[in-house]
Amino acid sequence: MNINKLIESFSNDIFPLSEEEINQLKSKFKERQIKRRQFILQEGDVCKHYTFVSEGCFKLYKIDHSGKERNLQFSIENEWISDLGSLYSETPSALYIEAIEQSTILQIERKDLVYLYTHFPNIDRNFRVIIENSFIALQKRMFQNISATAEERYLYFLKTRPNLFNRISNVQIASYLGVTPEFLSTIRKKIAHS
Amino acid sequence: MNINKLIESFSNDIFPLSEEEINQLKSKFKERQIKRRQFILQEGDVCKHYTFVSEGCFKLYKIDHSGKERNLQFSIENEWISDLGSLYSETPSALYIEAIEQSTILQIERKDLVYLYTHFPNIDRNFRVIIENSFIALQKRMFQNISATAEERYLYFLKTRPNLFNRISNVQIASYLGVTPEFLSTIRKKIAHS
DNA sequence: CGCGACGTTGATTTGCCTCAACGATTGTGG
């Protein structure tokens, strides 16, 4: 069962879940199959779910003023993806979430999530830990972006996401790093020759 | 009392605090006066506190490989500042937190914070909301960094932190934007003449 | 099979950095 992956990813040693909490999670999360190139969120729509990726890979991106996709995040199996701002404020999102591969996800609706937050402190706590870790990782990436060259950012990406670079195209990686695909190509050439 | 600012910043409409929770917060947070240029965290030290700024202004930065300070965050009154990674994992920090102005802060120690998380779900929840909002803001800033020019990033900074640009030097702002002070100067000149 | 996305290369342009210099402001110790 895919839900077990979610339970396992929650059950760090610090805040183990009770039987009751596990059953609640099982009853509130719905499984969906998502095809490659299918969207689970599009600009203008309100984000309705918090999504756990049990199989596959997604990108979260925004269209910039020149019409180009800019990847803010990739999420693979056992990772989460959502537009938190849109989800909580129930306002239209500016983001897209699109499957890069055939994927299996588990989704919880806003109202069920709020119910779990309110009645099951351990679940709330586990979501706090998840977002804290996401914040820490994003802050490190931000440091790279204000201090490092594109080449250093690419090497940092390879190091921190070792299971990702061989699954997605260089076009996607370039968009994530904030460089053009052409320049990423010259970076890769330079690294290979050294 | 400065602690009331903290209580107020917690008491959003969604998860109001009980009397008991307010008293717990009052008993666990300690007030400190911090002089301009004084550090409350230095590289190599373990971050011991979660800090609420009730008066003043701090910068959180890291030294890059060329020896330059790179500002990751500013926090002014009613905002939080900490190195979450170091605080929770109890490992040495790579960051500095330094007062830009004479400041008053309220600090809670790790063990007291964990105690509050465990026994007072509403407090845990409020910290979840704080970090979620920080994550959302950081993700927006990241979008700017991978898609916009330095001039656009500067205008975005002026818009999103309107109370900040007239309190801190352009050197600090340049470090936050990821440009040199010289280039920020040419940006400012260009904006003024248009 | 044919079309579109991909990865790559090269020529040119541009955004931003480096280094050096300057007056104005701030701060600090004597």
Add this chain to the structure above:
DNA sequence: CCACAATCGTTGAGGCAAATCAACGTCGCG
């Protein structure tokens, strides 16, 4: 309280990092 040092904001010359634009062969997919 003054003198000196340090930091700040700015300007300019020159250089490098990365973007733009154009082109081309390859591959996967419909």
